[in-house]
Amino acid sequence: xxxxxxxxxxxxxxxxxxxxxxxxxxxxxxxxxxxxxxxxxxxxxxxxxxxxxxxxxxxxxxxxxxxxxxxxxxxxxxxxxxxxxxxxxxxxxxxxxxxxxxxxxxxxxxxxxxxxxxxxxxxxxxxxxxxxxxxxxxxxxxxxxxxxxxxxxxxxxxxxxxxxxxxxxxxxxxxxxxxxxxxxxxxxxxxxxxxxxxxxxxxxxxxxxxxxxxxxxxxxxxxxxxxxxxxxxxxxxxxxxxxxxxxxxxxxxxxxxxxxxxxxxxxxxxxxxxxxxxxxxxxxxxxxxxxxxxxxxxxxxxxxxxxxxxxxxxxx
Numbered sequence: 001x002x003x004x005x006x007x008x009x010x011x012x013x014x015x016x017x018x019x020x021x022x023x024x025x026x027x028x029x030x031x032x033x034x035x036x037x038x039x040x041x042x043x044x045x046x047x048x049x050x051x052x053x054x055x056x057x058x059x060x061x062x063x064x065x066x067x068x069x070x071x072x073x074x075x076x077x078x079x080x081x082x083x084x085x086x087x088x089x090x091x092x093x094x095x096x097x098x099x100x101x102x103x104x105x106x107x108x109x110x111x112x113x114x115x116x117x118x119x120x121x122x123x124x125x126x127x128x129x130x131x132x133x134x135x136x137x138x139x140x141x142x143x144x145x146x147x148x149x150x151x152x153x154x155x156x157x158x159x160x161x162x163x164x165x166x167x168x169x170x171x172x173x174x175x176x177x178x179x180x181x182x183x184x185x186x187x188x189x190x191x192x193x194x195x196x197x198x199x200x201x202x203x204x205x206x207x208x209x210x211x212x213x214x215x216x217x218x219x220x221x222x223x224x225x226x227x228x229x230x231x232x233x234x235x236x237x238x239x240x241x242x243x244x245x246x247x248x249x250x251x252x253x254x255x256x257x258x259x260x261x262x263x264x265x266x267x268x269x270x271x272x273x274x275x276x277x278x279x280x281x282x283x284x285x286x287x288x289x290x291x292x293x294x295x296x297x298x299x300x301x302x303x304x305x306x307x308x309x310x311x312x313x314x315x316x
Contacts, residue, residue, distance in 0.1 A: 062292040068285030080292035089268060090293065093276040099183070100272065101251040104190045108247060109240070111191065112198025119199075120206050130203075134196040141193065145260025148189040152176055152261075176262050182270055189257050194250075198243055205239035206232070241312045245305070252301060273297055 062080055065072040084090060115133065119126060151157045152175035163171040175185040209232055217227045255274040258264065264271035281290035
């Protein structure tokens, strides 16, 4: 038995007789080639399990008729998807989302760029100011929304008191209730929190602009706008595109800030697609219809992202 064990170990180590050694060598090389894949295989499996399984399960549920009162798992065809095109509230929520994105994204980009231009030069206390400016980004959106709701409070909020001081008379604005002010309140909160994100990305991009070109333009007497158009913007265009893509996708799924500020009100005036999906899934318990809404949003985002990426590739 001992001799059999020794022979087995010698075979594994590749020092057995000549007929076995090539096969063991091939096995060793095969294991060596496949070792990186074997190491990352468990992580890939977990990622697929966590990310892909819910997606496939939601797709299956979207073709069923599961509600709070009915657990019908039979195939319902495209019934839920046909209902999407008759749901006026769904398309209104998509319009609200597009409006917030179209206003907040350019503001964040412009403010972030101006802040980056301000801090591109070495000034005393630069690191401290940058650290203070990025603090809103690290705050949870639900906390930021709750904080701004307190600041917008008509009786005790500091914003109303500041406006009253400058106006010389009491100013009582129902920021989160009045239809004329609810969107400015959301935009202010969103821009306040996420402009520093743009600022950090654009500051890093501006720091990598070729200084020799800027110095040559300065010697030639080029104006700032000309330098901006001809040198700076082309140099940082890829970073701007990626930053806008990231923030745009984030704005499409905006939920926390609006939930904390208005809960979609007044009525459903500020109800975004994420809020509407939440209401359908966790208030109305329309499980299958909620899954169909999710895949509609995924399809729209996939098309938009693909077009943006192709546009970025063409401009490159």
